[in-house]
Amino acid sequence: MADKKIKIIIAKPGLDGHDRGAKVVARALVEAGMEVVYLGLRQTPESIVNAALEEDADVVGLSILSGAHMTHFKRVKELMDKNGLGDRLLTGGGIIPTKDQDKLKELGVGKVFGPGDDLQAIVDYIRTWRGSGGA
């Protein structure tokens, strides 16, 4: 399955209206040869997980700048587990303090990225996750 394309959902949950970062990351993933299903702004955890399920996505990436990351990541992870998507990677980025990053990890969320992180690091992280056979 080495040649199977990586399919990834990129979404912004909640009312945070800044989607430039999500678009930049989506573009980088496309340029790295991945198939990105872009959901855009104002998604609910339900709409994101519904899309991940219908698309059979390998990865779900959330972009959150509003400070509501603990709520959204937790809810999306719960819904993913509940819908049989527990073996997929939930990752993302935004303004997320280090102490919260640790808490997210405990919830089963993968690495989260922040301002200034290299786009290639995101691509590499996803490829490595997939290459190792998943979570």
Next chain:
Amino acid sequence: MRTGASIGRSLGPKLWDDFFKGSRLACARLITLVENFPESVPEIRDKLIPRQKGAIRVGITGPPGVGKSTVTAALARRAVKAGHTVGIIAVDPTSPFTGGAFLGDRVRMQSLIGDPHIFIRSMASRDGHGGLSPSTPYVADVFDAFGMDRIFIETVGVGQAELDVLTCADLIVLVLQPATGDIIQALKAGIIEAADLLLINKSDLSGTESLLESFRFLFEISARPKAIAAPPVLTASALHNKGLDEVYKEVEQLIHGHVESGRIREKKRLRLEGEMKSSVLQDLWGRFSALTNAPEEMRTAAEDLLKNGRSPYPFIRNLCARITMEIRDERTNRKDHG
């Protein structure tokens, strides 16, 4: 986990069981298998086809940015309201440079999300160059067997001659917008001839009347037999939700008419014949290549032909003659050893 070795396992009885019990996750996984593992398609379709109930497959095509996704969403919403179960296949282009794809059609379909009667699947066009991905017809098969009775297939933004949609749609809606071309464009061969319904979207923009006039003229001068009606031309503004009730009504009327007249059945039959022909050709070529070193020979011949400025036909005739001989010999050998 989700690695190559697990594919054999994942296509096991459990997946089929879940699928036929209506598990959306099983449906999604089956689509992934069809999309990523062409070699598993015959086995999967063997099981799907007997369970199909003949869903109507409506192709939505047209140039980039005319509002195909918005129109698709509007039609899907109305179909569900009328009691149908809907599958949507939304295809966006794969980059020929990186192999990646930005699949953005869901953004225009927000209002459908969470409806249990609708299943949306985005697809990258991958190796397809005619507006769809090669596995698109098989994804429609999955939806059909899953119980959807209306399947909307939205192509990538197309130009004049991307006609893959003909290989998998029973009815074709061509979406256009004003100010994209004059009557000379309308007279050109291609996608317009394939359309069962023409929809001028964004009719709130100026130029709608002149485009309508072009089509009236086009169908007036058409030499098509009188028995075949010209496709209806409708206008709508999907963004402002104007005119779409009429479009949906027309689509359903066309479906009804084409089912009654046997035209849809005829299309399905022609598609099946086309599929058989291309499969046989592929198989013959595969066997011939395995028996000879034809691909290698072709390369050498091409270099030689180019160098000496010769015509390729003697080589082609020779190769074709050998196909008959090689395959006959293969059969004889099999009998001898069998």
